[in-house]
Amino acid sequence: MHATETFARYATEFRQARLDDEVLHHAKRAVIDWHAALFPGLDVAPMPQLRALLADDIGRGRARLPDGRPVPARAAALLNGAAAHAAEVDDSFRDAMYHPGAATVAAALAIAQERGASGLDFLRGVVLGYEVSTRIGVAMGRAHYRYWHNTGTVGTFGAAASAAGLLGLHGASFAHALATAATFAAGLQQAFRMDSMSKPLHAGRAAEGGVLAAQLAAQGVTGSLDVLDGEAGFGRAMSDGPDWSAVGDTLGRDFHIKRLTFKNHIGCGHTFAAIDGALELARRHGLRAADIRRVHVATYGPALDIACYEDPRTENEARFSMRFVVATALVHGSVRLAAYTPERLADADVRAMMARITAVVDPEIDAAFPGRRSARVEIETTDGQRHAWLQPDRKGDPELPLSDAELDDKFLELAAPVIGAERARALLRNIWSLDKADGLQGLTA
Amino acid sequence: MHATETFARYATEFRQARLDDEVLHHAKRAVIDWHAALFPGLDVAPMPQLRALLADDIGRGRARLPDGRPVPARAAALLNGAAAHAAEVDDSFRDAMYHPGAATVAAALAIAQERGASGLDFLRGVVLGYEVSTRIGVAMGRAHYRYWHNTGTVGTFGAAASAAGLLGLHGASFAHALATAATFAAGLQQAFRMDSMSKPLHAGRAAEGGVLAAQLAAQGVTGSLDVLDGEAGFGRAMSDGPDWSAVGDTLGRDFHIKRLTFKNHIGCGHTFAAIDGALELARRHGLRAADIRRVHVATYGPALDIACYEDPRTENEARFSMRFVVATALVHGSVRLAAYTPERLADADVRAMMARITAVVDPEIDAAFPGRRSARVEIETTDGQRHAWLQPDRKGDPELPLSDAELDDKFLELAAPVIGAERARALLRNIWSLDKADGLQGLTA
Numbered sequence: 001m002h003a004t005e006t007f008a009r010y011a012t013e014f015r016q017a018r019l020d021d022e023v024l025h026h027a028k029r030a031v032i033d034w035h036a037a038l039f040p041g042l043d044v045a046p047m048p049q050l051r052a053l054l055a056d057d058i059g060r061g062r063a064r065l066p067d068g069r070p071v072p073a074r075a076a077a078l079l080n081g082a083a084a085h086a087a088e089v090d091d092s093f094r095d096a097m098y099h100p101g102a103a104t105v106a107a108a109l110a111i112a113q114e115r116g117a118s119g120l121d122f123l124r125g126v127v128l129g130y131e132v133s134t135r136i137g138v139a140m141g142r143a144h145y146r147y148w149h150n151t152g153t154v155g156t157f158g159a160a161a162s163a164a165g166l167l168g169l170h171g172a173s174f175a176h177a178l179a180t181a182a183t184f185a186a187g188l189q190q191a192f193r194m195d196s197m198s199k200p201l202h203a204g205r206a207a208e209g210g211v212l213a214a215q216l217a218a219q220g221v222t223g224s225l226d227v228l229d230g231e232a233g234f235g236r237a238m239s240d241g242p243d244w245s246a247v248g249d250t251l252g253r254d255f256h257i258k259r260l261t262f263k264n265h266i267g268c269g270h271t272f273a274a275i276d277g278a279l280e281l282a283r284r285h286g287l288r289a290a291d292i293r294r295v296h297v298a299t300y301g302p303a304l305d306i307a308c309y310e311d312p313r314t315e316n317e318a319r320f321s322m323r324f325v326v327a328t329a330l331v332h333g334s335v336r337l338a339a340y341t342p343e344r345l346a347d348a349d350v351r352a353m354m355a356r357i358t359a360v361v362d363p364e365i366d367a368a369f370p371g372r373r374s375a376r377v378e379i380e381t382t383d384g385q386r387h388a389w390l391q392p393d394r395k396g397d398p399e400l401p402l403s404d405a406e407l408d409d410k411f412l413e414l415a416a417p418v419i420g421a422e423r424a425r426a427l428l429r430n431i432w433s434l435d436k437a438d439g440l441q442g443l444t445a
Numbered sequence: 446m447h448a449t450e451t452f453a454r455y456a457t458e459f460r461q462a463r464l465d466d467e468v469l470h471h472a473k474r475a476v477i478d479w480h481a482a483l484f485p486g487l488d489v490a491p492m493p494q495l496r497a498l499l500a501d502d503i504g505r506g507r508a509r510l511p512d513g514r515p516v517p518a519r520a521a522a523l524l525n526g527a528a529a530h531a532a533e534v535d536d537s538f539r540d541a542m543y544h545p546g547a548a549t550v551a552a553a554l555a556i557a558q559e560r561g562a563s564g565l566d567f568l569r570g571v572v573l574g575y576e577v578s579t580r581i582g583v584a585m586g587r588a589h590y591r592y593w594h595n596t597g598t599v600g601t602f603g604a605a606a607s608a609a610g611l612l613g614l615h616g617a618s619f620a621h622a623l624a625t626a627a628t629f630a631a632g633l634q635q636a637f638r639m640d641s642m643s644k645p646l647h648a649g650r651a652a653e654g655g656v657l658a659a660q661l662a663a664q665g666v667t668g669s670l671d672v673l674d675g676e677a678g679f680g681r682a683m684s685d686g687p688d689w690s691a692v693g694d695t696l697g698r699d700f701h702i703k704r705l706t707f708k709n710h711i712g713c714g715h716t717f718a719a720i721d722g723a724l725e726l727a728r729r730h731g732l733r734a735a736d737i738r739r740v741h742v743a744t745y746g747p748a749l750d751i752a753c754y755e756d757p758r759t760e761n762e763a764r765f766s767m768r769f770v771v772a773t774a775l776v777h778g779s780v781r782l783a784a785y786t787p788e789r790l791a792d793a794d795v796r797a798m799m800a801r802i803t804a805v806v807d808p809e810i811d812a813a814f815p816g817r818r819s820a821r822v823e824i825e826t827t828d829g830q831r832h833a834w835l836q837p838d839r840k841g842d843p844e845l846p847l848s849d850a851e852l853d854d855k856f857l858e859l860a861a862p863v864i865g866a867e868r869a870r871a872l873l874r875n876i877w878s879l880d881k882a883d884g885l886q887g888l889t890a
Contacts, residue, residue: 049664147682190678233635237592
């Protein structure tokens with residue numbers, strides 16, 4: 001049985017299965033966190049440009065933009081998928097090195113709105129997309145992550161699986177949706193190792209490509225069912241020939257959606273263990289910026305490959321600068337939206353702190369990646385003391401999760417400045433009761 | 446200078462350069478051959494399904510479907526790009542293992558129609574797309590072709606470069622169009638090693654992705670200019686780290702568009718040297734099917750990797766079956782549209798001939814790939830004679846080109862059954878005089 005068929009068999013079973021309350025709860029958390037990421041992303045480049053380009057599509061169709069304007073499903077997926085990744089605050093599934101929400105929820109929402117689906121059906125589509133795509137991401141492994149941006153590549157499967165579920169596809173047609181998605185999957189890491197606007201587009205294209213793949217399958221369009229595991233397939237072309245034999249073994253038993261990481265800071269998640277460690281040391285020892293002579297960060301390799309900007313000049317580069325975010329944490333106490341304003345980019349205190357920070361790869365920490373995202377932080381004070389802290393996980397990781405209340409606070413902090421506090425609170429209530437909602441009207445203005 | 450910038454510098458020069466008559470002549474030949482491939486593809490799967498899916502887009506916009514119906518540019522690119530690759534009769538640029546026309550001409554046409562461009566501007570867009578994308582394909586080399594379908598991947602650059610040229614982009618904005626295109630590029634070989642409808646979608650997605658990349662660049666959206674040559678870029682992720690240093694050296698001097706291969710048969714071009722060789726032996730020795738005991742084909746490796754179906758059961762599989770097409774040539778004398786009808790798929794004479802055919806890789810012929818596409822054919826007759834023939838090139842290759850008259854004949858044979866002989870002749874006249882046309886009205890009904 002090809003991997004596409006393994007997932008298709010599960011999609012067939014999933015139609016009949018009752019979602020248990022805990023899975024449903026986590027699906028709502030994912031939808032809340034997706035919206036928390038969406039709103040601050042709406043005006044980050046390239047979103048205004050993308051909306052200008054799609055102006056002809058806005059105003060027609062049955063899916064919706066966050067402000068309630070109608071739009072066709074594929075355009076909604078492209079726009080909402082990109083926006084949800086643009087502010088770099090969307091969820092992660094750590095073992096797949098992947099932000100599953102951006103494309104998956106965007107695609108599920110677009111098709112659910114187009115079909116007039118219930119809240120529960122929408123949540124089920126989300127769960128299906130997470131369960132399928134995270135498993136593909138895990139199978140592809142670290143070799144895939146060397147060159148590829150999983151949020152673009154693996155995200156295409158999240159979108160396709162969600163959309164296919166909501167279109168009522170199962171069995172062979174579900175498998176064909178995944179097969180077509182596989183050969184649409186794209187997104188290079190190099191696209192964000194230089195300052196550029198590409199990264200959110202990966203999530204948008206993944207959402208749109210996945211929706212198209214599912215819509216094509218619904219029209220009877222076939223793909224190659226061996227496209228994941230075949231000799232010239234996704235696994236060999238884009239990784240080191242992963243083993244697909246066990247890819248579906250825990251489907252329906254171990255729900256990955258229960259083990260998401262929600263970001264507690266804003267920026268590249270690979271920097272968060274270092275931020276948490278630095279904040280922990282400052283708290284424990286009562287350190288102010290002026291007390292710090294030297295900071296040394298030791299973490300896993302990809303963190304430094306990706307959060308690589310030594311001297312960031314733009315908001316984008318700053319989000320991917322280990323030195324900038326750790327310095328910001330130590331100087332200002334948090335790394336949220338305010339961290340990336342032009343004033344902060346030029347902040348002399350942050351720049352002075354950056355000059356005191358070094359970062360290296362720690363082989364032991366690196367060996368535990370991607371299952372663990374750790375950092376060891378050492379601070380030497382101006383009076384010659386040395387303090388060290390191993391931060392084994394990030395606040396927001398499954399081992400150290402945001403509580404529901406913390407998630408609500410994060411959502412309100414990020415949504416309220418964009419849509420107002422009242423609408424943000426109403427939206428939050430509506431998401432928490434989605435499983436009781438006949439439709440999705442409660443999600444838009 | 447990054448490769449994207451090398452091409453961007455050329456795009457700036459190209460705006461001022463006068464196209465010489467020979468280049469213009471070859472551009473028209475490419476547009477004729479693109480239309481010859483387009484018409485028989487219009488109703489091959491997945492085209493009817495794709496049109497059904499895009500029904501909401503058909504009837505609005507300023508680009509055109511071949512029947513004249515209006516459609517937005519990106520939808521036109523998707524539909525026309527896929528259609529032009531669906532019947533497997535589109536052009537090739539051999540050194541890049543790539544069908545440049547399908548996506549490139551579709552994208553150029555869509556943007557030219559949207560902008561109300563002149564015939565000459567459209568042809569210039571086509572030339573720019575061919576020159577840029579074929580060079581990227583050559584640079585990516587044989588390692589890329591192991592897993593990737595160049596018509597999907599490299600085709601994205603053909604579409605982006607054409608569209609960017611027609612949108613008036615040059616310098617940095619042209620480079621950003623290519624950079625964004627790079628991270629949209631997709632299409633796996635495995636997607637057509639099993640019977641599926643994916644292959645034409647690769648060309649369609651390439652055309653649509655390239656148009657989107659160019660439109661985004663026109664809106665000011667940036668990509669990573671090092672995305673081709675960087676550590677985690679297109680070259681390393683999707684090939685063996687090609688050398689980009691000389692990628693632009695012959696731009697503006699050696700026009701690749703003058704060295705296209707136009708198919709003289711219908712099906713996978715990797716089988717054509719074998720078909721030509723078999724037909725040549727039959728002609729020289731007056732052989733009928735009944736005279737043939739055994740046929741042995743020796744050719745280059747990728748031909749047998751791709752034209753791999755031993756026992757084809759569908760039209761798609763038959764196009765990619767070395768044994769089927771060689772048997773068809775020997776039994777019926779040609780491999781054109783009629784070769785793939787249900788009657789022919791079940792033809793007992795063809796099946797009997799297939800059983801007498803073997804095919805292997807010849808190391809010497811393989812070593813000359815992709816620059817040469819040769820096959821050695823040996824036929825043993827029922828009376829014990831043995832005849833052998835080395836077919837060094839394919840009829841239609843630059844060394845053995847279709848004359849203008851042969852190209853016209855091919856076009857009329859393929860177009861007339863779809864649009865009628867009169868309209869086909871008028872269209873042909875209009876393409877030959879495109880450089881004098883104020884607009885592109887002469888290309889559609």
